[in-house]
Amino acid sequence: MDGAGQEDTVGGDIGVVMDSVGRDAVAASRALANFPTETKNAGLLAAAAALRVDAATLIAQNNIDMDAGRAKGLTAALMDRLELNEDRIEGMAKGLEAVAGLKDPVGEIIANWEQPSGLKIERVRMPLGVIGVIYESRPNVTADAGALCLKSGNACILRGGSESFHSSHAILACLHKGLREAGLPEACIQMVPTTDRAAVGKMLTMTDHIDVIVPRGGQSLTERVMRESRVPTFQHLVGLCHTYIHKDADADKARRVALNAKMRRTGICGAMETLLVDRAIVGSVLPPIVGDLIAAGCEVRGDDSVRAINSKVVAAMDIDWDTEYLDAIVSVKVVGDVDEAIAHINTHGSEHTDAIITENAEVAEDFMNGLSSAIVMHNASTQFADGGEFGMGAEIGIATGKMHARGPVGVEQLTTFKYKVRGDGTTRA
16 A cells, blocks of 8 residues: 555455554554654654655656646646645655654643542543544645654544545655654554545444544535544534734735735635625725735625725625635625624634734734634734644644634644552552
8 A cells, every 4th residue: 555656456345444454553553652752753754854855756646646637627726735846845844844843742741639548640641542534635634644643642544535646645655664764563654545435434434443533625525524424523614714804904914914814825724715894994905905816816706895996896695705715716895893793703604713903902802702713813814724833843634623622733632631540559438
């Protein structure tokens, strides 16, 4: 299953194949408990070196996926997600090195105390076990997820999308080189060896082998995972992110942030999909922002007040306020004040990432307290919704559910805890 040029050649019973993958993952996760931090870091650093050495091979394998994507008619946003180039390969390598540089959460004492009975109790971090990651067209997730799971002491089973099959397996080959060099079992990081969708269905029922599923993809994927999975999941439905420009915003800041939030990369879950603007500044602050977006190739869909300032603005429909475009399209709505902005986001948002642009610190605090989103921002682009930008090295995804983990899921969020209790022949009365 390892190596560039990997083909989808799995035959026979997919259930049998996946059970074998699951058993190997469980064995690897238990073996990881005996390896120190230094060994895990050595594997990550060796894998980073392998990515750089094998960059030409990675790009060649990615070209196969890119050609197939063009033939399928993938959108420009999906093609951007799929593409690997020298800069992105270097980014993956640096991400592995950043994860290696993080503090190892495994074994960390979260709390400790002594009871009147004489028992000494510690709450200690431990790995979750085996992480299943199901993702779509972004091959770099292979490196990010593999690195974070390894550092946090978890084995992982990765299921990338069919669009990135060759690219992801080429990245996996580099990760395996790093594992071998460090003396770690290759089964620490495995990839489902087929594009058959039945493998996803099997993963969602592997309660004996997988401890948690992380879906990272479009709405149809995440809805299927949440609907069908018997394995606990880190919820992330959509990234319907908002930026709200308050009447006390600095106009230049608002202009820079709005353009970046939408157009830096339109296909990521942290891209702004809806822009809200106070009615008091529609005539002054909004026109240059709309002009910038249109000049950058973005289709702007707006309400009547927005259409009045630029003839190129398309009329927004009700469905636009509930749409994650993942493309060069943005919906723009005029609101009366911060309370109306909060109400709109709480009604139409996905609790992913939402931002306010204002110089009024009190209003900013009201906005951030009034939302239940996993990430709330003040005077910053929603494109910063990323574990790497949060100093977490990388992320396995953005969790929008309210259980266990929220926001970027990094090494700490991939752990649970156990209690270590020590006595001295202590008995209970």
